[in-house]
Amino acid sequence: MPVESVTHDVSFRWTVRIGLPGKGIVDMTLLDAWIRVFWPKKDADDHPDVRDKSLPRPLPFTVASTMKIFLDDERVTPEGWVRAYWPDEVIALLETGRVEAVSLDHDLGDDSRGTGYDVIRWIEEAVALRGFVPPLILVHSANPAAAARMQAGIAAIANLANQKEK
Numbered sequence: 001m002p003v004e005s006v007t008h009d010v011s012f013r014w015t016v017r018i019g020l021p022g023k024g025i026v027d028m029t030l031l032d033a034w035i036r037v038f039w040p041k042k043d044a045d046d047h048p049d050v051r052d053k054s055l056p057r058p059l060p061f062t063v064a065s066t067m068k069i070f071l072d073d074e075r076v077t078p079e080g081w082v083r084a085y086w087p088d089e090v091i092a093l094l095e096t097g098r099v100e101a102v103s104l105d106h107d108l109g110d111d112s113r114g115t116g117y118d119v120i121r122w123i124e125e126a127v128a129l130r131g132f133v134p135p136l137i138l139v140h141s142a143n144p145a146a147a148a149r150m151q152a153g154i155a156a157i158a159n160l161a162n163q164k165e166k
Helices: 030-038 087-094 116-130 144-165
Strands: 003-008 014-020 024-029 067-071 082-084 099-104 136-139
Touching (some): 067 087, 082 087, 087 099, 116 136, 116 144, 136 144
Parallel strands (some): 067 082
Antiparallel strands (some): 003 014, 014 024
């Protein structure tokens, strides 16, 4: 696995650009790169440290790909979707411009770290102030009141995006 580069962002989250067999060049956290090299399993996400939701998640895309993000703390991630546990992870991925769809749960187990509605608010602000083009947004929350509020936010985002197109 040749390492192409090692960088960090403003929050000093270290990222490794590494070549993975069959996947091409992939960006991931240093921890995930270390686990893939020294903890060989079918899926490095089986490693207990990686399943710790407080740790940074790998950046799950190759240089030219798009992704679908699944924000949830409990449900099984659907095939073809990238798992995120916290709103800040989803927002970081949205900022890459490579997200084609997001599916959001509202209640994530620790409201102090945010909810799925925080992602809706970020997208709405980004569309209104920065011309962000929103991805397809889905809600899969079992909380009916929160799901209704999130759907109202999605409708507002659609209205803003339509106004920007005119």
